[in-house]
Amino acid sequence: MNATMRRVVIGTAAVSMAVSLAACGKAGDKKSDSGSSSATGGSGGKTIGLLLPDSVTARYEKFDKPYFEAKVKALCSDCTVDYANAAGDAAKQAQQVSTMITQGVKVIVISAQDSAAIKSSIQTAVNKGIKVVAYDRLAQGPVSAYVSFDNVKVGQLQGQALLDALGSKATKSSKIVMINGDDADPNAGQFKQGAHSVLDGKVDIAYEQSGLWKDTIAAQKMSAAITQLGAKNIAGVYSANDGMAGGIATTLKGAGISGIPLTGQDAELAGIQRIVAGTQSSTVYKAFKPEAEAAAQLAVNLLEGKSITSLATSTQTSKSGDKVPSQLLTPVSVTKANIKQTVVKDGLYTIPEICTPQYAQACKAAGLQ
Structure with a gap:
């Protein structure tokens, strides 16, 4: 085969290979660097x-x-x-x-x-x-359109759940710590609005800050609130969601604070488990x-x-x-009393998913096993 012929054959093979490789790829086979x-x-x-x-x-x-x-x-x-x-x-x-x-x-x-x-x-x-x-x-x-939950109602449910958990301790002198969501999220303002509409005038919101939807930030804010108010003077905590409630619960435990209401939102599995265990009092199921x-x-x-x-x-x-x-x-408030009728009934979580060995005893006491 002469040099010219070899170049033609090699060039044809290269084109054929390129076409073949291109045909093997398809849109969506990989993630882009934008995620x-x-x-x-x-x-x-x-x-x-x-x-x-x-x-x-x-x-x-x-x-x-x-x-x-x-x-x-x-x-x-x-x-x-x-x-x-x-x-x-x-x-x-x-x-x-x-x-x-x-x-x-x-x-x-x-x-x-x-x-x-x-x-x-x-x-x-x-x-x-x-x-x-x-x-x-x-x-x-x-x-063109918006779909969500009634976010003011979410805040109202959170506030009412906090009052219900406080019971007779819900007085105008009861000091409440309020950890809100990220102000860049318009929902956060509506949750806060709804919660204030229920809590204002019934308890003393003695410390209020944004936790930016981050458990670490919420934990830091809770620590600052304890330092400012004193561990024995905090009657309850409003947390705008379950993620932040996790950080808050850890801080409360570290400070030796137990048995006080702590709200949440999103009905995350960890939040439901904390409700079963008694370290969180409620969440909101959307x-x-x-x-x-x-x-x-x-x-x-x-x-x-x-x-x-x-x-x-x-x-x-x-x-x-x-x-x-x-x-x-329409959102729904979830406490230990209605876990079965809400997140379990809807198939969000199964009893075995909630009641892992760590929570088995608490689940039994709560009537989940």
Whole structure:
């Protein structure tokens, strides 16, 4: 074979190999450096983006994501879901929106890490003809729909559960420590509003700070409250969610404080176990499946150009002044008395999942075994 012929053969083989390798790859086979991945192996076309805010809150990866993906597939067999988690980083989430715009998604469902910071990204997406659904947290900007729970009601349930647990100790002189969520999350303000509407005038909120949705920060704030108020002078603790309640419970134990009410939210497994053990008095259960499925229905309707008026029957106004068609679900307070009737009945957790050997005795006392 002469040199010219060898070059032709080698060149043809190289092209063939390149084509063959390209054919082996497909969209969604790997995660990008923005943390995104395709649930069903596609991008663009009939694709819905799902952007969740963090991986610290257990619910997002364990419940919201799979429930959402399953419902989208049930409603639209040829739809795909591209997923990304911001890992608590607002700048990262903005980049994830940009990536999805580039990939050609048609609808983005987003639970904003920072509702204000994401506004310009949402505007850019809408300018490109993409519909945006705010999920669980009402993002600023021109979103087409919002699905969440009645967040003021969540705070009211938390406040009332705290009063109920205090019983006769709920007096105007009873000192309460209040650890709120991250102010960048619009829900945090609504939880706080609801809780104050129940607690103000009935107890003394003697120390109030933000725990930024982080157990470590909440633990630090609780430690500062103990130093300021004195361990014996604290009657109860309002924690805006279960993640922070975990850090608070550890601090209380370290300070030798026991038997006082501690609230939470999200019905995380660890929170339910603390309720069983008596180191947390209550949580708020926001059924993840109906919320995720409602978001999926809204997203598919928007993708297919269908009306959402029968789904989003109320209106919420975001901090950017946008009036958003909304679907608000009803939260439920959970105490030791109704664990079976709520999170167990709904299949969120099984008795064996809750009642591990560490909690076996407490579960038996609580009537769970």
